[in-house]
Amino acid sequence: QFPFGYRTYMAVIIASLLSAAVTEELTHIGPPLFIEVSYVPVWSYLLLAVLGIVLGALGVSFNWALIAVMDLFQKIPSGLRWLPALAIGGITGALLNALPEATGGGENLVHDLINKQFGVIALLLLTLLRFGGVLFSYASGVPGGIFAPMLSIATCAGLAFGVASVEFLPLDNDFRAACAVAAMGGFFAASVRAPLVGVVLVMELTGGYALIMPVLITCTTAALTAHQLGGRPIYEQLLERTLRLAGEKPDKEPDKTPVQLGTRES
Known part of the structure; x- marks a missing residue:
């Protein structure tokens, strides 16, 4: 267990700051997913809260x-587990030709999605395809x-929400990018259940520090919605599944005291 305390928190913060500063000084590269965003009106924060609920x-x-x-x-059956990977490869190859934005990853993909003027239907389709792609790829x-x-x-989901908002409300086109940035943090907060980490992560990845309030609102509402729906952190669920398959029973309350050698059978 990680020893939560003042010294460990300060050590992590200092190490993170120094690593970011040294990396930027050596490579002269800024945020990996840099997105130019402008100030969004305060009244649109309500929309971002709705986006958080959806996320x-x-x-x-x-x-x-x-x-x-x-x-x-x-x-x-173990002898047939190569079939899902074969099917995923074939579907991905077809999508690579028919709809390239539904495949691949990386910073170029995020920039392309934001820069291209996709409609709401196309963005919802991309959201569905990428959602299913992650599930079947990871599971196989x-x-x-x-x-x-x-x-x-x-x-994709944030852009769909942003495009719909721009079409029906008096908002600048930059609101699309703001929704995309906020959605990254909101979806992370809902799945991993770490809203503050989602805020910091998105700020570091995109450099969109002007959107810290909108991102904070989206992450908070997303985490609260996930809590009310009974959701649990994805990595915690993956750990429990691993222990379940191994025949072990996960502890509900991890013991904070160190276990000395020889006190527990392996």
């Missing part, structure tokens, strides 16, 4: 679906993880 529900659904698909794939063991794909899902 809270999406995050809980993502966590539940990921565990469910993993359990489903676990039932496939195909490399890709869940963190970076979560950012792409959030970008």
